[in-house]
Amino acid sequence: MTVAVLVEGLTVEFGRFRAIDDLSLAIDYGEVRAVIGPNGAGKTTLLDVVSGVSRAKSGRILFDERLELTRRSEAAIARSGVRRKFQKPSVFEALSVRDNVEIGLGGANDAGSKEKVAAILETVGLSDHADRLASELAHGQKQWLEIAMVVVSEPKVLMLDEPVAGLTDEETERTAALVRRLRTPGRAIVVVEHDMDFVEAIADRVTVLHEGRTLFEGSMARARADARVVDVYLGR
């Protein structure tokens, strides 16, 4: 089976500080992978390098076993089907919900694209709000709109950075159900999140980062039982 994202010997430095330290990991198509760990572990930096926002000092990242992402621009990486929702919501407040999702399609505007927009609005539960201004949405709804803007382009790798930060318990549960719906055999979903109940609800496997390296990889249930993981993260 083809690996969606293969990280090999990745090192990222900011000045003399090593945020990612010789990291290797493989994320399969069809899986939801949570990347967890204490503040400063390198989680967001990992997403930054995969999406071309930050550069690696050494190592490589292969998408679909074909494209070396470490050599590509942010725009080229997004075009190739590797997409990311950033931590901070960034919807266009003055536009309608529907127009926001259309922007996610990047200018395509045929009959098929209208159907795609309608389908993704249905998936994220915003069909009834399509004509409202994005500014009128609740915080949770804005997060779902942003996910819709990314997913409408049918990414093969979908990265979500803290998708439930600041959401209510009910919104968090709905977001978990949404992530499970977005999981398809042809897509890898990578989620960085500190809410462990949410992670348990969505993740097939978790990777625990600590000081830029993998401390643990496996099920969330096993992570909870791992003394090292409890020591550096879960027990704090």
Ligand SMILES: Nc1ncnc2c1ncn2[C@@H]1O[C@H](COP(=O)(O)OP(=O)(O)OP(=O)(O)O)[C@@H](O)[C@H]1O
């Ligand atoms: N652009 C940058 N310049 C300098 N240092 C940076 C930069 N980006 C990240 N760092 C540092 O690299 C380390 C890893 O940061 P990163 O944001 O990846 O951690 P994280 O695991 O996502 O943490 P959190 O859970 O707090 O979001 C931190 O010590 C951070 O201060």
